[in-house]
Amino acid sequence: MSTTTAVTIDQLKDLQKAIRDQFITLYKNDTDAIRNISSSTKIKDSTPCLELVKLSQLIKAHTTKIGIILKPETFTKENYNATYKELKSFIDYVFFYLSLLPLFYKNEEYPEFMLKKLDNATLELLNGMEVLCDELDKKFEQHDLDQDRLLCIGMIWTSCDTLEDIGQKGKFGLLADSIRESSGLVEDVLIEINEFLEEPSLGNGFMLDDGLNSDEDDEIEEQEPKILEDDKETLEKLTTFLDVWKTKLKMIKLLLSSFTSTISSSNYKSTNKKGSILDELHSQHLIIIKNIDELIGDVFMSDSSFDPKDFDEQIESVNDSMVKIVAVMKKLNDEDVKKSKWINVWETKYFEKK
DSSP, rough: OOSSSSSHHHHHHHHHHHHIIIIHHHHHTTHHHHHHOOOOOOSSSSHHHHHHHHHHHHHHHHHHHHHHTTTTTTTTTHHHHHHHHHHHHHHHHHHHHHHHHHHHOOOTTTTTTHHHHHHHHHHHHHHHHHHHHHHHHHHOOTTTOOOOOHHHHHHHHHHHHHHHHHHHHHHHHHHHHHHHHHHHHHHHHHHHHOOOHHHOTTTTTTTTTOOOOGGGGGGGGOOOOOOHHHHHHHHHHHHHHHHHHHHHHHHHHHHHHHEEEEEEEESHHHOOOOOHHHHHHHHHHHHHHHHHHHHHHHHHHHOOOOOGGGGGGHHHHHHHHHHHHHHHHHHHTTHHHHHHHHHHHHHHTTTTOO
């Protein structure tokens, strides 16, 4: 369109209609449709992640300009040309972004946990675009309305920030974030164990035999609880059990922390591993944390009937996941002799019979 030609409000409405027809109607709230987009897009001297970062930045930049130009004081006939230009550029870059998606969805290199993040960010982008269209509807009728301009701009910004984060971190960086969070949760459990070991007690309070009556309530805080002899033995068994698991949890934390510290290295980035391998690692570390939380939580709630054998099934679940996660880590490090040796040593130490 010639820069000397004055843009009309009908032309702006055509662009708004294009946003609805080409994007919102086809893909809003429909991840299957998003994942089935066909495209002949090819990349030269770049990667899908690098292009994702560029496009997310460009979409955000034009969204910012749209947010400025749609302010009541600037959304005037004199600025229709500028409004048209920014909306058109915005549409073009969103189209390029959707054309890029098949390079992620139709490539076994990318794990499902990464693709789900792309799903959510894309849906958020589309939702923001729909709010933008609604805001344009109002402005076409009454220029000085400014109800949801900042809302739609913020929604699109947020989606772009997420897309940029996905592109910058890639599959290994996103996995590292998730495992780092799990490592932190293991540390939280270790802190709880340390606090327990400082002042051991049974979960249901059966260990207390205070012998006090209602007339002596005022003296309760000054009384030392009398621990039954049977409960002393139970506490000893409980303390021994948690001491063992304190060591095991330290080892699990070490394994997870070691992985996150090296996962973004050039050695991993140059490794062409299928996304399914990373998905296995991602799912197993989440299962491990869930099982650990349930195991230690149940142990803390133990009463005088505590028996370590009662937790054999839960321990087996934790260890089954540890076997699987170690196997995946071995696959990921099969070309790194030093790292593979370290994992083998860790495995031997963790599973050694006491």
